[in-house]
Amino acid sequence: MNAGRNGLGRPGExxxxxxxxxxxxxxxxxxxxxxxxxxxxxxxxxxxxxLALGLIVKLKDxxxxxxxxxxxxxxxxxxxxxxxxxxAAATNRKRVGFLVQKPTAYGAHVIHQGHYTTVAEAEAExxxxxxxxxxxxxxxxxxxxxxxxxxxxxxxxxxxASAYDSHKWMxxxxxxGTGVGSDVGVGPGxxxxxxxxxxxxxxxxxxxxxxxxVLDTGKLTHPDLDARTPPGFGYDxxxxxxxxxxxxxxxxxxxxxxxxxxxxxxxxxxxxxSSWHGAAVMSVLTPLVNSSIxxxxxxxxxxxxxxxxxxxxxxxxxxxxxxxIIEGMLWSAGVDYQGSPGGSPNPPARVINxxxxxxxxxxxxxxxxxxxxxRQTIATLRTKGALVVSSAGNGDxxxxxxxxxxxxPASCPGVMAVTALRYDGSKAYYANTVNxxxxxxxxxxxxAGGDDQASxxxxxxxxxxxxxxxxxxxxxxxxxxxxxxxxxxGTSFAAPQVAAVAALMLSVKPTLTVDELVSLMxxxxxxxxxxxxxxxxxxxxxxxxxxxxxxxxxxxxxxAALLAALSATGTFSxxxxxAPYFVPERLKAKANGGGGGGGxxxxxxxxxxxxxxxxxxxxxxxxxxxxxxxxxxxTVRIGGDRLKGGKR
Numbered sequence: 298m299n300a301g302r303n304g305l306g307r308p309g310e311x312x313x314x315x316x317x318x319x320x321x322x323x324x325x326x327x328x329x330x331x332x333x334x335x336x337x338x339x340x341x342x343x344x345x346x347x348l349a350l351g352l353i354v355k356l357k358d359x360x361x362x363x364x365x366x367x368x369x370x371x372x373x374x375x376x377x378x379x380x381x382x383x384x385a386a387a388t389n390r391k392r393v394g395f396l397v398q399k400p401t402a403y404g405a406h407v408i409h410q411g412h413y414t415t416v417a418e419a420e421a422e423x424x425x426x427x428x429x430x431x432x433x434x435x436x437x438x439x440x441x442x443x444x445x446x447x448x449x450x451x452x453x454x455x456x457x458a459s460a461y462d463s464h465k466w467m468x469x470x471x472x473x474g475t476g477v478g479s480d481v482g483v484g485p486g487x488x489x490x491x492x493x494x495x496x497x498x499x500x501x502x503x504x505x506x507x508x509x510x511v512l513d514t515g516k517l518t519h520p521d522l523d524a525r526t527p528p529g530f531g532y533d534x535x536x537x538x539x540x541x542x543x544x545x546x547x548x549x550x551x552x553x554x555x556x557x558x559x560x561x562x563x564x565x566x567x568x569x570x571s572s573w574h575g576a577a578v579m580s581v582l583t584p585l586v587n588s589s590i591x592x593x594x595x596x597x598x599x600x601x602x603x604x605x606x607x608x609x610x611x612x613x614x615x616x617x618x619x620x621x622i623i624e625g626m627l628w629s630a631g632v633d634y635q636g637s638p639g640g641s642p643n644p645p646a647r648v649i650n651x652x653x654x655x656x657x658x659x660x661x662x663x664x665x666x667x668x669x670x671x672r673q674t675i676a677t678l679r680t681k682g683a684l685v686v687s688s689a690g691n692g693d694x695x696x697x698x699x700x701x702x703x704x705x706p707a708s709c710p711g712v713m714a715v716t717a718l719r720y721d722g723s724k725a726y727y728a729n730t731v732n733x734x735x736x737x738x739x740x741x742x743x744x745a746g747g748d749d750q751a752s753x754x755x756x757x758x759x760x761x762x763x764x765x766x767x768x769x770x771x772x773x774x775x776x777x778x779x780x781x782x783x784x785x786x787g788t789s790f791a792a793p794q795v796a797a798v799a800a801l802m803l804s805v806k807p808t809l810t811v812d813e814l815v816s817l818m819x820x821x822x823x824x825x826x827x828x829x830x831x832x833x834x835x836x837x838x839x840x841x842x843x844x845x846x847x848x849x850x851x852x853x854x855x856x857a858a859l860l861a862a863l864s865a866t867g868t869f870s871x872x873x874x875x876a877p878y879f880v881p882e883r884l885k886a887k888a889n890g891g892g893g894g895g896g897x898x899x900x901x902x903x904x905x906x907x908x909x910x911x912x913x914x915x916x917x918x919x920x921x922x923x924x925x926x927x928x929x930x931x932t933v934r935i936g937g938d939r940l941k942g943g944k945r
Contacts, residue, residue, distance in 0.1 A: 347415060347416035347417075347439060347440070347655075348413050348414070348416065348439070348615055348616065349413065349414055349416045349418075349419035349438055350409050350413055350414075350438055350440065350537060350618055351395065351397070351407060351408050351409020351410065351419065351438050352407070352408055352409070352422065352423050352426065352435050352436065352437060352438055353401065353407055353435070353436040353437075353438050353619065353667075353670070354384065354405060354406050354408055354432060354434075354435050355367075355403065355404060355405040355406075355432070355433045355434045355435075356373065356380065356383055356384065356387070356406075356431055356433060357430075357431055357432065357433045358373050358375075359374060367403045367404065367673065368403075368677070369402045369403055369627055369632050369633075369634045369673070369674065369677045370632065370634050371403060371404045371635070372404060372635050373404045373635075377400065380400075380406065381398060383431055384398055384408060386431070387429040387431050387432055388408070388426065391425040391426050391428065391429050393425055394410050395408040395409060395410055396409070396410055396411040397409050397410075397411060399536070399636060400636035401620050401624060401634070401635060401636050402623055402624060402627055402634035402635060402674075403634075403635075403670070403673070405635075407438060407536075407620045409438070411539075413440075413539075413615065416437060416439050419437045419438070420437050420665075423435040423436070423437055423665065424665075427665070434664035434665075435665065436619070436664070436665065436667050436670060437619075437665075437667070438618050438619050438620050439618075439619055439655065439667070440616035440617065440618060441616055441617045441622060441653045441654050442616045442617075442653060442654070443513070443514070443572070443574050443612060443616070443617075443652050443653050443789065444652045444653070444654065444688040444689070444690045444691050444704065444787060444788050444789045464593075464757070464758050465484070465487065465720050465745050465747065465755055465756070465757055465758070466487060466490075466595070466745050466757050466790070466794055467487070467488075467490045467491060467593065467595070468483055468484045468487045468491075468720070468745075469483045469484075469487070469489065469491050469492065470483065470484070470485060470488075470489040470823070470854070470856075471483040471484065471485055484720040484721060484722070484745065485721065485722035485823070485826065486718040486719055486720050486721055486722035486723070486743075486744070486745045486852060487720070487744065487852075488595075488744045488745070488794050488795075488798065488852070488853050488854065488855045489854050489856045489857070490595055490794075490797075490855045490856075492855070492856035493598075493855035493856040493858075495856075496856055496859055496860060496863070497599075497801070497805075497859060498598065500805070500863055502805040502863060504599065504600075504603045504804045504805065505803070505805075505807040506602075506605070506644055507599075507604055507605075507644075507647055507648070507800045507803045507804045507807070508604075508605045508606075508607050508642060508644055508646040508647060508648075509582060509604070509605070509606050509607065509646060509647075509649075509650060509793075509796050509797070509800050510606075510607040510629035510642075510646035510648070510649045510650065511575060511578055511579050511582070511606055511607065511609065511650045511793070512611050512622065512625050512629070512649065512651045512652075512653065513574055513575030513578050513608075513610070513611065513612060513650075513651075513652060513653070514553045514556055514572065514575035514576075514610060514611075514612040514613075515552055515553030515554075515575045515608055515610035515612075516531060516551050516575060516576060516579065516610075517552070517576040519576065521580060521583060521584040521594070522579055522580065522583050522584075524583070524585055524601040525582070525583045525585075525596070525604060525605050525606040526579070526583065526606050526607075526608055527605075529549065530605065530608070530642065531549075531550075531551030531608035531610070532547075532548075532549055532551055532609055532610070532625070532628060532638065532640070533547060533548050533549070533550055533551050533552075533610040534547055534609060534610060534621045534622075534624050534628070535547070535610055535611065535612070535613040535617075535621060536618065536621050537613075537618075540613040540614045540615040541554075541613050541614075542554040542556065542613055542614050547638055548638075549638075551608040551609065551610045552610075553573060553575050553610065555570070555571030555573070556571050556572055556574075556612060556613060556614050557570055557571040557572075557614065558614070574652070574789065575608060575610070575612070577759050577785055577789075577790070578652060578789055578790065578792075578793055579606055579608065579793075580594070580759050581594060581757075581759065581790055581793040581794060582594050582595050582596050582606050582793050582796070582797055583606050584597065585597060585601060594797075595798075596797050596800060598801075599800070599801070599804055603804055604804065607629055607642050607646050609625045609628070609629050611625045611653060612653060617653045619667045619670065622651070623670055623671070623674050624637070626649060626651070626674050626675075626678060626685070627674060627677065627678075628641060629645065629646040629649055630645050630646055630649065630677075630678050630681045630683040631645030631646075631681060632677055632678070632681060645683070646683055647683055647684065647800070648683065648799045648800050648803070649678065649683055649684070649685045649686065649796075650686050650687075650792055650793050650796040651685060651686070651687045651688070651706065651792075652687070652688040652788070652789040652792060654688075654690065654704040654705050654706055654707060655705055656690075656704050656705065657704070657705040657708065658705070658708045659671055659672065659705045659706060659708040659710070659738075659739075660710075660738065667705075668705070671705060671706045672709055672710060675706065675710070675711045675712060676711065679711055679811045679812075682811060683811070684799055684811045684814055684815065685706065685709075685711070685712045685713065686712070686713045686793075686795050686796040686799065687706050687707035687709075687712050687713070687714055687715070687792060688707060688714075688715055688787070688792040689703035689704065689714050689715060689717075689728060689729040689741075689788045690703055690707065690728075690729040690788060691717075691727045691728065691729065691787050691788055691789075692727050692728075700729055700730070701729075701730050702729065702730060702731075702732070703716070703730075703731050703739070703741075704729065707731075707739065708738075708739055709738075709739060710738040710739055711739065711740075711811070712739045712740065713740045713741070713742060713795060713799075713815060713818070714731045714739050714740065714741045714742075714849070715731070715741075715742055715743065715744065715791045715792040715794075715795045715853075716728045716731040716741070716742075716743045716788055716849060717743070717744070717745070717748075717787065717788045717791040718743050718744060718745050718746060718791075718848065718852065719745070719748045719751050719755055719828075720745055720748075720751070720755040721751075721755075721828050721829075722825065722843065722852065723831055723840055723842055723843060724743070724834050724840060724842075724843050724847060724848050725746055725747065725786065725840065726748060727748075728791075729788065730834060730847040731743065731848060731849040732845075732846050732849070733819075733845040733846065733848070733850035733851065734845060740815050740819060740850070741848075741849030741850055742795055742818065742819070742822055742849040742850055742851065742852070742853045743791070743825075743843065743848040743849045743851070743852055743853070744791050744794045744852060744853045745757070745794075746786055746788055746790055746791035747784070747785060747786030747787070748840070749784075750840070751840075754784070756784040756785060756786045757790050758784055758785075759784070759785040759790060794853065795818070795853050797855075798818060798853055798855045798858050798859075799814055799818065801855065801858070801859050801862075802814060802818075802858055802859060802861075802862035805859070805862050806862040806863070806865050809862065817861040817862060818853060819850045820861070821854050821857035821858045821860075821861050822850045822851030822852060822853055822854055822857075823852040823854050823857075825842070825843035825844060825852070826842075827842045828842045828843075829842075833847075834846075834847030
């Protein structure tokens with residue numbers, strides 16, 4: 298356990314700890330971790346062996362050529378049977394065995410031998426197959442990993458509607474100072490959601506439906522998740538039953554069955570159970586106003602009829618295949634492709650939050666790399682108006698604290714890469730760096746993601762389902778009804794905050810293109826400032842003062858970004874400073890004829906006029922009724938007491 302470190306071992310506070318580091322789920326990759334406390338102190342564990350499940354193969358075709366120019370929706374010109382026979386012939390010629398083949402995007406196919414291999418072993422098979430004259434390109438279908446962080450079960454956490462200030466991610470922003478000590482509830486490293494909600498509450502803007510897709514381990518049934526993730530809304534893209542943990546492959550049920558036990562039943566799985574990573578990420582977004590369990594989510598001020606969260610399950614017990622991730626990304630934005638299950642969400646996702654990936658800068662043009670697949674997918678999504686927001690990752694997989702550059706696909710051109718900060722605006726010790734300059738190719742921002750090494754502890758308060766996250770025989774925390782409370786940290790929990798800001802902007806200005814959306818978020822970000830005596834981040838280790846080349850363009854500012862979107866609509870009115878933060882009933886959704894989340898179409902001013910007329914009518918009736926009653930009461934005795942009419 299974690300007793301005695303950084304105050305986290307105080308009696309009755311930390312009950313359980315598990316770690317997923319370096320962008321790797323311990324359960325998902327079978328890491329044989331030592332004591333969790335040893336990692337938390339920075340001790341390195343042996344890196345996990347990289348796994349793959351077969352190859353992604355594109356056969357030559359007269360009508361299509363390179364993947365960098367190939368539409369996602371392309372189909373081979375010959376039949377499925379012909380493709381299968383050609384694939385069998387090619388693998389036979391090069392002595393590359395395969396048992397399973399399925400069509401996938403870009404006119405390619407996924408082939409494998411029915412079992413996992415190391416990435417090195419898969420690459421050796423791919424090298425042979427690339428030499429075949431009927432093969433255009435081959436990519437290793439490697440297992441990507443979740444950029445998870447550290448999670449602590451906290452018996453002291455009471456996450457109720459009255460405890461909003463315990464949620465570091467939603468604190469108020471300060472322009473100077475550290476935001477700690479006497480300035481409880483403020484911090485320069487936070488996204489300023491409270492002011493954004495206040496602004497939204499005071500505007501006359503009509504809201505439009507917006508969907509945020511969360512590509513992760515799936516969803517759980519929970520009061521704080523259900524309203525924005527209704528039954529039948531989502532999909533499971535974990536294609537192989539060998540690691541799906543639910544007994545089937547791709548299907549419409551995005552429920553998370555857990556990512557434990559993994560193939561090797563790692564120590565982390567044995568001690569702490571599944572990660573429920575998808576539910577934790579969604580818990581940053583989903584809770585409605587005045588939640589009695591979690592408190593508000595980042596989308597709290599948008600009614601459930603306006604803002605939906607689309608669970609897209611891509612991660613199983615071993616991680617997430619590149620092919621499954623790409624298919625999930627395309628499907629969530631409504632892009633048709635070879636092998637698509639159909640049933641695209643309505644409306645399609647405008648924001649895609651992704652916390653799975655692997656190291657690499659996504660800039661390779663080598664057909665042997667998955668980089669062109671990711672880049673082409675992201676470019677396709679941009680044409681559909683969908684922004685990809687990706688966590689930067691939590692350090693190198695050898696156990697070091699943060700390294701230069703985000704993981705893939707966060708490092709892909711066009712992606713909004715998000716790194717994690719401490720509450721005071723400095724880089725969290727574990728967080729990968731993000732370059733906010735134009736030369737990076739990708740876009741970069743930062744926001745509070747928690748840091749358990751800070752003093753006092755600055756981890757985020759998140760919620761996951763309590764009945765399924767604890768070892769057998771370990772009692773649930775009484776302070777967290779209907780669920781287990783966690784204090785969590787990681788770039789996985791920073792990314793959905795940026796995704797939420799994008800969703801807020803799109804709800805008031807749905808015509809924003811991806812380029813416009815990105816430009817407004819970057820231009821309104823709060824500039825980084827030195828923090829105390831911390832050195833500037835010039836290397837990628839530990840906690841340091843952020844610069845534009847280490848923590849992105851700046852700290853995302855929800856209020857400023859929303860104001861920028863509102864000003865573009867021409868409907869902005871000054872917010873009411875006395876209005877409560879959580880009054881979603883004052884906001885109405887624009888009707889959506891497609892059936893994907895419409896709402897009332899009344900205009901606020903019309904409602905106000907109607908309310909005034911009704912109020913005057915009621916007041917006149919009430920006054921006349923009172924006058925009649927008073928006249929009667931003056932002449933009536935009850936029990937010897939005279940009831941006297943009062944004056945107003």
